[in-house]
């Protein structure tokens with residue numbers, strides 16, 4: 001049995017844009033619905049949502065039948081969480097609040113088997129189809145994608161060094177945290193925040209890496225894509241359901 005190619009990783013390496021949808025409802029059913037949309041990737045959020053390893057695994061299982069790549073965001077850079085997420089079958093990770101190149105190297109090491117890293121070795125896990133994937137351990141890193149989130153001014157200042165770390169594929173801007181940490185709470189459109197966002201993209205591009213951002217307003221997403229961001233989340237399951245139901249009710253309350 002062969003592991004399926006990580007088409008998101010290939011697209012990022014080739015500079016091809018893939019839009020994604022953010023899944024925060026911690027539901028295998030809604031993630032399965034979203035995965036059928038044709039989005040290039042689906043973010044399973046383990047930071048700002050009531051997800052846990054089993055709920056993340058259930059979403060990975062339902063996504064197995066779709067071309068869309070599952071990207072799992074962990075709540076931190078904790079090596080033990082990285083190990084568990086990789087073993088249940090996550091191979092594209094998003095790690096929040098990455099501020100230094102050293103932190104990024106530590107994250108890559110947690111994703112990598114010895115001698116290059118410290119990922120714990122096991123044969124019998126879901127990632128390896130329970131021992132059925134030929135050459136899983138030797139090829140695991142080649143199919144992994146790492147998106148590190150740049151979410152404060154330290155990360156922005158270190159973006160070039162972070163992007164240069166071997167194993168980092170994407171610098172992904174967290175617009176909410178970045179704007180908040182820059183004194184413009186929840187307003188990534190502020191001029192100085194936009195300058196920071198642009199500098200992150202340029203740092204990624206200069207290092208031959210991809211850049212990404214969450215942009216649930218279409219005009220923003222279109223602009224970021226035009227500027228060269230290639231991993232752009234353009235909406236969320238939660239937003240689609242909340243705003244869609246609001247609008248539906250409002251349409252009858254004219």
Ligand SMILES: O=C(O)C(=O)C[C@H](O)[C@@H](O)CO
Pocket residue numbers: 024045048149151173174175176177178214236
């Ligand atoms: O800082 C941000 O913005 C992000 O990283 C995305 C948010 O955490 C996401 O949960 C918005 O729903």
